[in-house]
Amino acid sequence: MMYFQKGDEIMDTEFNDKMPIYLQIMDIIKTDIVTGKLKLKDKLPSVREMASNLKVNPNTLQRSYQELERLGIVFTQRGTGTFVGEGKDMVDDLKKEMAKEVIDSFILRMKSLGFNASEIIKAVSKETMEVKQNG
Amino acid sequence: MDNILESKKVCKSYLNKKALRGVDLNITPGKIVGLLGPNGSGKTTFLKIAAGILHPSKGEILIDGHIPGVYTKSVVSYLPDNEYLLKWMKVRDAVMYFKDFYADFDEKKANELLIFMDLDENSTVKSLSKGMKEKLKLTLVLSRTAKLYILDEPLGGVDPTAREKILNAIVNNFSKDSSMIITTHLVNDIERIFDDVAFISDGEIVLHGNAEELRRDKKKSIDELYREVFK
Numbered sequence: 001m002m003y004f005q006k007g008d009e010i011m012d013t014e015f016n017d018k019m020p021i022y023l024q025i026m027d028i029i030k031t032d033i034v035t036g037k038l039k040l041k042d043k044l045p046s047v048r049e050m051a052s053n054l055k056v057n058p059n060t061l062q063r064s065y066q067e068l069e070r071l072g073i074v075f076t077q078r079g080t081g082t083f084v085g086e087g088k089d090m091v092d093d094l095k096k097e098m099a100k101e102v103i104d105s106f107i108l109r110m111k112s113l114g115f116n117a118s119e120i121i122k123a124v125s126k127e128t129m130e131v132k133q134n135g
Numbered sequence: 136m137d138n139i140l141e142s143k144k145v146c147k148s149y150l151n152k153k154a155l156r157g158v159d160l161n162i163t164p165g166k167i168v169g170l171l172g173p174n175g176s177g178k179t180t181f182l183k184i185a186a187g188i189l190h191p192s193k194g195e196i197l198i199d200g201h202i203p204g205v206y207t208k209s210v211v212s213y214l215p216d217n218e219y220l221l222k223w224m225k226v227r228d229a230v231m232y233f234k235d236f237y238a239d240f241d242e243k244k245a246n247e248l249l250i251f252m253d254l255d256e257n258s259t260v261k262s263l264s265k266g267m268k269e270k271l272k273l274t275l276v277l278s279r280t281a282k283l284y285i286l287d288e289p290l291g292g293v294d295p296t297a298r299e300k301i302l303n304a305i306v307n308n309f310s311k312d313s314s315m316i317i318t319t320h321l322v323n324d325i326e327r328i329f330d331d332v333a334f335i336s337d338g339e340i341v342l343h344g345n346a347e348e349l350r351r352d353k354k355k356s357i358d359e360l361y362r363e364v365f366k
Contacts, residue, residue, distance in 0.1 A: 015359065017323075017357065018354055052303060060347065
């Protein structure tokens with residue numbers, strides 16, 4: 001599989017320069033693993049290739065790959081490259097963890113708007129029902 | 136790790152004007168450092184000292200462990216912010232000129248870069264637009280296999296498309312064994328390629344750090360920090 005080709009969304013990634021860029025690159029890769037765009041054992045582009053496509057410092061990319069490796073999401077094979085990790089649990093865990101991040105920040109914002117726990121649940125279930133009905 | 140550039144309390148005075156007031160800065164191998172500051176802050180003076188064109192009035196600068204001189208000029212590839220290409224030259228002549236001058240000049244790399252930059256080797260320097268001239272100058276400087284690349288305003292007066300080409304050329308040609316120091320006041324366009332940034336104001340380094348850590352700690356982009364420091 002060719003990961004990120006010309007015209008692919010990752011090539012037009014707009015970074016938010018207020019946040020560390022290596023974290024944003026990690027998020028892109030994690031999202032692509034969770035959504036299945038990157039499959040288990042897929043090879044990631046080389047640091048240099050990815051850096052020049054995203055127009056970021058190769059050291060930044062290196063840091064993203066190292067952190068992902070430390071978290072057990074990817075692994076490096078000497079001489080051949082970096083690959084998406086193995087095991088279905090990894091993807092499930094990643095999915096749960098990313099969902100938790102989204103929910104945590106959502107709850108924080110809702111609380112700052114003055115919603116309490118049951119009001120948040122009510123609001124969410126109402127919206128999810130509407131989404132269901134509208135397809 | 137040994138520093139590729141080590142600046143210790145470097146001062147420079149011109150008659151009664153103090154251009155640098157004790158600059159301390161270290162650059163380790165494999166790093167791209169942004170030296171950021173407004174016009175007249177001392178950026179160009181500092182780079183000229185590192186390139187061996189000016190001498191410091193006080194303090195010391197070491198490049199790869201040596202005081203600027205014949206050896207350091209052989210390992211430093213310097214892009215000055217003024218014109219140095221001769222008008223009668225063709226692009227090809229400029230490449231040959233560099234090839235004769237520098238033992239570490241890689242002609243194959245130069246030819247690849249000329250293609251990448253859409254430069255015709257038969258054009259005369261006189262006929263080139265400002266953006267094309269910048270692209271040619273950068274091609275020449277990046278075609279050397281240096282330990283330290285000093286780029287003084289590589290994006291100055293260049294339109295956004297040429298800017299993108301120049302940024303790509305810098306990222307693609309950067310190697311782990313060398314370091315770069317780049318000055319600019321167009322921080323927004325280039326901040327993603329810096330490892331470290333040093334803000335220079337009135338001849339002094341006022342803020343220095345890893346770009347990613349500054350973003351994380353201040354929750355601001357380098358561009359925003361720049362605007363805050365130099366408002």
